[in-house]
Amino acid sequence: MAARGDRASDFAALLCAVAYGEAFLARFTFIYPGIETMLILARFYAGTFALQEALYGLEDGDEQAFENGIAVYL
Numbered sequence: 001m002a003a004r005g006d007r008a009s010d011f012a013a014l015l016c017a018v019a020y021g022e023a024f025l026a027r028f029t030f031i032y033p034g035i036e037t038m039l040i041l042a043r044f045y046a047g048t049f050a051l052q053e054a055l056y057g058l059e060d061g062d063e064q065a066f067e068n069g070i071a072v073y074l
Contacts, residue, residue, distance in 0.1 A: 008038050012045035 014020045025042075028035050050072035057066025 008041040008045055011035075011038060011042035012049070015039075015042055015046045016049055 011025060014025060015022065025035070025039065050069045052069070054066050054069030054073075057063065057069060
């Protein structure tokens with residue numbers, strides 16, 4: 001999902017990673033100017049990951065992916 005020019009996608013993936021998350025990204029505030037603003041978008045992206053998984057499940061007929069993704073919303 002990460003793409004050149006959209007660093008918020010990269011940060012969103014780190015937010016969701018078990019080993020990283022908010023505490024890890026908080027360390028970047030000293031070396032990455034403006035990260036606080038970018039984290040707002042990253043949190044939004046991270047909030048869509050489950051919905052993206054559910055949509056993938058619907059489109060590809062993967063019932064388990066759909067159930068895993070939609071469970072967050074039920």
